Amino acid sequence: MVGMRIKRLRMEKGLSINELSEKAGVSKSYLSYIERGIQQNPSLQVLSRLAKTLSTDVEDLLDQRKNSDDFDVNHVDSEWMELVQHAIENGVTKEDFAYYLDFIKFKKMNGGHE
Structure with a gap:
């Protein structure tokens, strides 16, 4: 994408x-x-x-080759899958995940700790 x-x-x-x-x-x-x-x-x-x-x-x-943005769901740790499933069941949306991921990346880029 x-x-x-x-x-x-x-x-x-x-x-x-x-x-x-x-x-x-x-x-x-x-x-x-x-x-x-x-x-x-x-x-x-x-x-x-x-x-x-x-x-x-x-x-x-526009490159369509497989890159680091792609992943194989078969290689995802079962604990991660359970965590994601639990979040979805509790109403966490894709937009919420994207927001939190952006926030984590921002924190890492800016030293990680306050």
Whole structure:
């Protein structure tokens, strides 16, 4: 998914969504929609600006090869599966998971401890 690839590259470069948005000339809300998969078909012009800012090319952003964003559910620890199932049963949404994951990544990028 192009949004996950963009988000991963952005985080690897240590850029906030605001910074990438400003540098690439793409609105923050539109970039957020792309990263979250709400906007799944951004224009070639937008992809080109994002790719240039992330020091890659459009072909790399659109690459369909298996990458680190993909995983095989058969190799997920059973405790993780139980934890996720328990969270779902208690009303945790995909958006909630994404929020918490982003927060954890943010904390790790900023030293991890207060």
